[in-house]
Amino acid sequence: MAEKDFRVRMDITLPPEAQNYAEEIRDALTPFLQHGIVINEGQDNEERGYIEIEKCGHRLVPPVPCTVIAKWVVGIGRVI
Numbered sequence: 075m076a077e078k079d080f081r082v083r084m085d086i087t088l089p090p091e092a093q094n095y096a097e098e099i100r101d102a103l104t105p106f107l108q109h110g111i112v113i114n115e116g117q118d119n120e121e122r123g124y125i126e127i128e129k130c131g132h133r134l135v136p137p138v139p140c141t142v143i144a145k146w147v148v149g150i151g152r153v154i
């Protein structure tokens with residue numbers, strides 16, 4: 075490669091009452107997965123992009139781990 079790729083990273087936690095925003099972000103972003111590339115496909119250092127939606131328990135008292143409720147992977151599609 076002679077030119078750098080673009081990489082998009084995002085991590086936004088939204089409160090329960092903003093579920094519609096979470097769904098809008100999900101619906102806006104998932105169509106772009108089809109244009110994502112896999113870096114070093116099939117090798118030990120493979121990098122494959124993904125979009126994950128989690129239920130986050132970090133503000134609960136006591137905090138509990140996040141749970142992945144939906145996941146899309148570049149070149150594979152929805153896996154959860």
Ligand SMILES: [Zn+2]
Nearest residue numbers: 130131132140
């Ligand atoms: Zn969390």
